[in-house]
Amino acid sequence: MVNISQSITKKDHIEKMTGETQYIADYVIPGMNHAKIVRAWRPHARIKSVRFPEMETGYFVIDYRDVPKNGVKIIRSEQPVFAENEVRFIGEAVAMIVGADVIKVNAYVEQVKIEYEDLPAALSLDASDDAMVSYHYAHGAVTDAFQKAARVIEKTYYTGHQEQAYIEPQGAIGLYQDGKITVIASMQCPYYVKDAVTFAMDVPAESVQIIQSTTGGAFGGKEDYPSLIGCMVAAAAKKTGKPVRLIFERGEDMTVTTKRHPAQIVYSAALDEHDGILGIKADIKLDGGAYEGLSGVVLQRSMIAAAGVYRFPCIEVSGQVMMTHTVPNGAFRGFGAPQSFFAIERFMTHLATHLGIQDPVDFKKRYFVKQGDSTATGGSFRYPVILPEMLETAESLSRYTEKHERYRMQTGRYRKGIGMSFFLHGCGFTGSAEKDYIKSVIKLVKYPDDTIELLTSTTDMGQGVKTTFAKIVAEVMALPIDQIKIVNPDTDRVPNSGPTVASRSLMIVGKLLERAAKRLKSEYVAGKYQEVEERYVHPEMVPWDITSFSGDAYPTYSWGINVIEVEVDTLLAETKLIGVWGIFDVGRAIDETIMRGQIEGGMLQGIGYASSEKMEIIGGAVRQSGLSDYIIPTAKDTVPFVTRTLDNPYDGGPFGAKGAGELTIIGSAPAYAEAVEQAAGVPVAIIPMTPERLLAAMKQQKRGER
């Protein structure tokens, strides 16, 4: 390889292209039974009784009585695997029917009678006064800044639910043989599922084996959720002694699985008499849904991201996860950051507008962080920040400034707008989790035929780690890529190198592979079986303290600038995408094509978040229950993107690589909203900005003008 970034054919290309790859629904195991979940249809109720129908021999009910410790271990274990006395959201699992004939199983599920006693329910963020998690931090003299401010400006921003909409629905298979539980599932985090099954089934860890089936898209949606269904099929397999298959239908998947947290974010700025920012306050409320799950960690990321890419003299951030009797929200690419970046980017633009500054970029760049600056939580931006170079690239490719100026004066039905967003993403787990909880381990095994197998618990869900990991080892050892083997993780074979989340895989696990490859190269003996193990080493950081919410939240950051240009039909309020530009600093791309795939896919997912992906909860139920009413972008809704990654190698990552997967979704929504705002001439403070919402906003403004 001349250059690590130069693309190669993906390791799993052929098997995926030919359709030979087995996804979870494709497994055929002799004697396999089907499972279907019995769900509650009340947002909040006490279960008075559950009556199951008479069933043929060979059909089983699985419920809380079959789960020795009835909790899904995620952070705490507060969510039951099967509800026992109380249900907290529409669609919560009460039981599962298992048997050989799927038609009969479905019919039995329909015949289950649940008697409820309804309890008061909070069905939206506004209606909830129950904070499941709260954090607060302040950096600098905030009270003082707001006291001496010449004026204070406050704005509120709203973001909606977002469904991951991986094309492969959730699914898992449980097996039980000779006291051993095996779960095969579409997942991101084999060891999370292992921990959850071990805990719920109350068995020794060595009797639980988890195998990843090739994952047909995940985007965070298969980070936490497979732990729940993994426990369900484990309990069912143990009770029935047969393989049990649980595959979700799309409608079920869309209405009961975890989604991106809706948010309400209030920003205020203290300004001096020269319109300079003295201090910023942010108050973030996330809708956690019915159970806490990962919400606390999502909130941490939201709060750290609240300062955007800016250095303010002082900042105070408070955050809460509110409990509502709705579907629990969880992990989704960006993990709390997209909400905050939408809000801070919009707020900075609205401040600029308020101050009469024509181009918000002029205002924003005054506050760009620089290398050596402290972070909002008192950590440090240790590594070069190349935002100015990235801005130059964005400007020359998109001609933003000239267009922004031109679009200020428009008349007629069709009007254009352009918006630019600035963002970052902290790479890896928040705080000290890598050091304190994850403690990654990886292994390289060299077989006598000199092929080398990579043993990690990192899963390839389409993002291409099988290829990028293999490239790292092949490049270090100067071996052909075909000599490197990597298969889907099986916890009986791979050490725990942590979950496939948080933009950590390439940077953290990839670095361990790089180190291991260097060692194996130095100890290499041809024709001999050899093993090399590497363990995580924590970089030098300001120690993170969650109680005071201070220190280095991340070892380093990846950066992005997005520019989006649109045309709005002001009569019908329809918005058409015209141009999309994405400039990124991910240290160094380990494969240019794979990186471009992350950029293109992430940015379009972000555009969907900002525009068409509306998910409503009505009476506690998710109204959009299919891909025909939850609208993700199609090939016709997008345009060619212009993308660049600028090299800025980070010595803590392999070949200089930093995290990249999540970063790409963060900047679309604020850039899109800004473009729509300029074109339509109405403030955009809420996403998704659907045509209906835009039309209402334009009508309201017209009424206001009269």
Add this chain to the structure above:
Amino acid sequence: MIEFYLNQKKVQYDGEPTRRLLDVLREDFGLTEVKEGCGEGECGACAVLIDGKTRQSCITAIGSLEGLSVMTLEGYKHSEQYKVLDQSFAEAGAVQCGFCTPGMIMAAQSLLAENPEPSDAEIRDGISGNLCRCTGYNMIVDAIRMASQKGKGLW
């Protein structure tokens, strides 16, 4: 009894005529490259060719196939056209999670058979019935354009 052609072989089906073609292909014929993504004809993961045209097998009843010809990736992957698509998809990086890929290939074949030199807008039209959440589509559009150029004369 329903007789139809499956991947160029005459086959017989003797069962419930209202079953979804998707289930028959997956369960009776073991053709698991035909995927179920939504079950309502929206996502295209289950797309097959029926007499050369893209159809969603999740909303096609097996009973409607008498005498027709069904092609899935299993039958198509031995063709010269497939080889060109394979190279182009690899080069363009058009495959990520792979779940939409078999349906996408069927849609590409149907498009190129009808219009061997499609414009970008025509390519987007041709795959607009196939959802992909990973790639953002542009790399798939690139791959199909590339295939159309590399495979001149094949379609």
